[in-house]
Amino acid sequence: MSTSFSIPDVSDPMSRHPKAPAPGEPFRLHHNLCHGCGDDAPGGLHVTVYAGEGFATTAEMTVEKWMMGGPGVIHGGVLTAAFDEVLGTTPLIIGTPVVTGHLQVDFRKPIPIGTTLHFNAEVVAKERRKVFVRATAHLGDPTEIVASASAIFIEIDLKEHFGKYADSASLSRP
Numbered sequence: 001m002s003t004s005f006s007i008p009d010v011s012d013p014m015s016r017h018p019k020a021p022a023p024g025e026p027f028r029l030h031h032n033l034c035h036g037c038g039d040d041a042p043g044g045l046h047v048t049v050y051a052g053e054g055f056a057t058t059a060e061m062t063v064e065k066w067m068m069g070g071p072g073v074i075h076g077g078v079l080t081a082a083f084d085e086v087l088g089t090t091p092l093i094i095g096t097p098v099v100t101g102h103l104q105v106d107f108r109k110p111i112p113i114g115t116t117l118h119f120n121a122e123v124v125a126k127e128r129r130k131v132f133v134r135a136t137a138h139l140g141d142p143t144e145i146v147a148s149a150s151a152i153f154i155e156i157d158l159k160e161h162f163g164k165y166a167d168s169a170s171l172s173r174p
């Protein structure tokens with residue numbers, strides 16, 4: 001399948017989930033070994049995503065030395081994984097668990113090791129099971145965007161989708 005990020009003209013109705021964290025509060029970890037947010041993930045990104053107003057979220061990630069690609073700057077794949085985590089958590093604000101279908105990233109400026117990346121994300125539309133999410137990243141000045149991303153996530157039934165993979169052994173500490 002070949003896909004592009006094309007927002008539908010008319011979105012299905014969306015509302016903030018009553019159990020979504022209040023603005024400024026963090027989302028719970030997906031699970032302890034999640035590469036994006038898990039506390040026990042070996043080489044994990046340790047991204048924390050916070051609920052914002054409406055359908056928006058914010059997030060932060062420290063750009064550590066092991067994330068290096070080009071000398072002194074973040075690897076593009078690491079940045080893409082961070083966007084995947086931020087964008088993929090954001091639909092929980094409307095109570096929709098998802099997996100990534102399509103993700104595109106624009107790398108606008110080098111991102112130095114040792115900085116803190118700040119993300120702003122938002123669910124922009126929903127069409128049946130497809131959730132359209134956009135995000136930008138900056139280094140402290142929101143007017144200086146260093147990267148941006150757009151993604152189509154697909155709503156899933158968590159048990160049905162992960163049931164055959166996630167046993168207690170796969171989620172125990174390595």
Ligand SMILES: CCCCCCCCCCCC(=O)SCCNC(=O)CCNC(=O)[C@H](O)C(C)(C)COP(=O)(O)OP(=O)(O)OC[C@H]1O[C@@H](n2cnc3c(N)ncnc32)[C@H](O)[C@@H]1OP(=O)(O)O
Nearest residue numbers: 003030031084085088089098099100101102128129152154
């Ligand atoms: C403990 C808490 C854990 C919570 C876990 C949450 C973690 C979030 C953060 C990390 C996110 C990830 O990395 S997730 C990992 C990376 N992603 C994956 O592994 C997904 C692998 N792909 C799949 O499993 C499958 O292809 C699915 C589930 C995405 C879709 O399969 P399906 O369920 O059979 O659905 P299907 O009928 O094909 O499609 C439904 C609708 O979606 C559209 N669609 C399907 N695939 C795509 C696609 N790639 N790009 C665009 N659109 C697509 C179809 O056109 C259709 O639209 P229409 O006909 O209605 O118009």
